[in-house]
Amino acid sequence: ILKRSFSTTPSMHIIKNITVIGGGLMGSGVAQVAAQTGHNVTLVDLNPEIIKKTEAAIANSLGRVAKKLYKDTPEEGEKFIQGAKSRLRVMTDTRESVKDADLVVEAIVENLEVKHKLFKSLDEFAPQKTIFASNTSSLSIGDIASCTNRRDRFGGMHFFNPVPVMKLLEIIKTSETSEQTYNELMACGKALGKVCITCKDSPGFVVNRLLVPYLSEAMQLLERGDASPEDIDTAMKLGAGYPMGPIELADFVGHDTTLAILESWHKKFPDNQSFNPSIVLKKLVQEKKLGRKTGEGFYKYT
Ligand code: CAA
Ligand code: NAD
Numbered sequence: 001i002l003k004r005s006f007s008t009t010p011s012m013h014i015i016k017n018i019t020v021i022g023g024g025l026m027g028s029g030v031a032q033v034a035a036q037t038g039h040n041v042t043l044v045d046l047n048p049e050i051i052k053k054t055e056a057a058i059a060n061s062l063g064r065v066a067k068k069l070y071k072d073t074p075e076e077g078e079k080f081i082q083g084a085k086s087r088l089r090v091m092t093d094t095r096e097s098v099k100d101a102d103l104v105v106e107a108i109v110e111n112l113e114v115k116h117k118l119f120k121s122l123d124e125f126a127p128q129k130t131i132f133a134s135n136t137s138s139l140s141i142g143d144i145a146s147c148t149n150r151r152d153r154f155g156g157m158h159f160f161n162p163v164p165v166m167k168l169l170e171i172i173k174t175s176e177t178s179e180q181t182y183n184e185l186m187a188c189g190k191a192l193g194k195v196c197i198t199c200k201d202s203p204g205f206v207v208n209r210l211l212v213p214y215l216s217e218a219m220q221l222l223e224r225g226d227a228s229p230e231d232i233d234t235a236m237k238l239g240a241g242y243p244m245g246p247i248e249l250a251d252f253v254g255h256d257t258t259l260a261i262l263e264s265w266h267k268k269f270p271d272n273q274s275f276n277p278s279i280v281l282k283k284l285v286q287e288k289k290l291g292r293k294t295g296e297g298f299y300k301y302t
Contacts, residue, residue, distance in 0.1 A: 012180060013129065015188040016040060019101040021094065021118065023047075023054040025254060025293055026135055027107035029163025032058045034105075035088040036065065036080065036164075037192050043090045044097045051090050058088070061164050094118070098126040103188060105157055107135040110260040115139070116147040123148040131181055133157040137208050138261035141201045142174040151176040155185050158205055159194075161253060169194035174201045203265060212261055213274035215253070216281075218246035222298075223278045229298050251297035255284045 016039060020031040023045030031043040031054075045051050062081045070077030091097055098104055104122060108114060119132065126132075132154045134144050145154035156172025169189040173182045182198075189196040199205040204212055218232055227235070233245020242249075250258055262277040269275055284290070284297055291297035 012184055012187070013102060015102040015131070015184060015191070017100050017102045018042075018188075019044065019097045019104045020107060021045075021097070021104060021122075022107035022109075023050050023090070024107065025161055026159060026163060027105075028054040028057050029061070029161065030105050030107060030135065030159055031088060032061055032084070033163050033192055033194075036062065036084040039087065039191075041088045042097045042101070043088065044092065044094050045090075046092055046094075048092060051092065055090060059085070061162070065164055094121065095125045098122055098130060101126055101130045103131045103133060103184075105133050105135060107159075110137060110139065110257050112139055112143060112264075115144050119144065120147050123150060131155070131184060133185060135159055137257060138204055138212070138264060140203070141172045142176065145174060145176065152178040153181050155181055156201065156205070157185060157189065158207075160207065167193075167195050168207070169196045170205045170207065171196050171198050172201050172205060173198060203268070204261075208261065212258070212265075213272075215246050215250050215258060216262055216274050216276075216278065219250065219278040219281050220276075222247065223280050247298045250281075251291035251299055251301075253291065254293055255281055255290045255297055259285050 018034045018039045019042045020027045020034065021044045023043050027043060031041050035041045043054065045054065062084055066077035066080050070080060104126060106115065106118065108118060115134065122132065132148065132150060134141055134156055135158055136144060136156065141154065141156040145151045148154060155174065155177045156170065158170035158172065160166035160168055169192070171185050171189055186196050197206065203209060221227060222229060222232060229247040233247050236242045236245045244252065259277055259281055262275055265275040266277065288294060289296045292301050295301050
């Protein structure tokens with residue numbers, strides 16, 4: 001087994017204050033995990049309705065984590081929940097949210113132009129010391145960072161859904177990310193309780209470069225009428241040992257996100273048919289059936 005050794009340097013900052021931008025599926029999970037591991041967290045979303053939903057989702061998820069961690073000591077579990085909640089504040093004001101941030105984790109829509117608009121303004125309002133990280137699934141971290149004047153303090157932190165459960169964190173170092181920033185992101189990932197792996201700034205990093213073509217092939221199989229959604233899912237759960245089949249996993253990830261990933265990769269690699277978004281996927285997005293988060297995708301959720 002190869003072991004990575006990474007040492008802290010005397011000038012290394014400890015990341016204590018974390019601002020998470022985007023309170024959807026991923027941002028809510030990142031904010032929760034950061035708060036439950038002792039960080040001061042500010043969670044921002046432009047949409048006050050989403051913030052309400054996010055607070056409820058975090059409370060529910062904290063309850064599930066507490067139940068697991070403090071099975072025999074419910075009073076300790078209650079303290080854990082209250083502690084995490086007390087370290088988490090939510091707001092809609094992006095400018096205010098980054099005032100004291102050591103780290104900003106961006107988890108907004110998978111669109112380069114929208115991310116650029118956000119990071120340009122963050123670059124103006126965040127202190128010099130603040131490290132920026134994107135949770136993008138498929139875009140180049142270097143391309144996202146290119147609109148800022150802190151490309152040395154910019155890296156990728158790619159979490160997995162559901163963040164409170166999935167143990168992995170991919171840390172992405174671009175050619176311009178400084179060694180110090182990289183070390184601070186690795187140390188922060190560890191403090192968040194995650195197992196960190198490092199990947200170059202390549203499309204999809206490790207997990208999505210392998211997972212997204214698999215999801216896309218499953219949708220193409222469905223579109224050809226080779227098997228039903230239920231049979232595809234059963235096949236991969238019982239035949240390959242996956243916890244979810246690809247069709248239910250696509251519903252879980254969100255079809256707007258998967259379509260955005262495939263469209264940008266299809267443009268870059270037109271010869272790779274696995275990246276060609278299927279018509280069923282485009283139709284679901286058009287109909288706003290984005291998966292679990294909207295209550296319907298390939299399947300219906302009550
Ligand atoms: N918060 C807290 N705890 C949660 C939770 C949440 N949101 N969701 C599940 N859990 C906990 C449950 O409480 C339960 O705990 P116990 O074992 O103590 O009972 C445990 O996790 C298992 O949950 P369930 O029994 O409800 O359901 P399950 O066994 O089917 O597991 C799952 C649910 C963890 C989501 C599992 O189905 C799974 O691992 N699915 C695959 C997920 C996956 O592949 N994610 C990656 C998507 S790709 C991505 O994220 C990258 C990208 O860029 C697109
Ligand atoms: P989502 O649609 O659930 O949430 C995005 C949130 O961002 C929405 O609540 C929206 O209101 C908010 N938002 C949009 N623009 C904003 C802005 N300028 N300022 C503040 N908030 C803003 O999306 P998601 O699934 O959480 O994905 C977010 C990011 O994480 C994307 O880059 C995606 O590729 C990546 N990602 C997704 C998954 C997944 O499984 N869904 C996994 C890993 C990474």
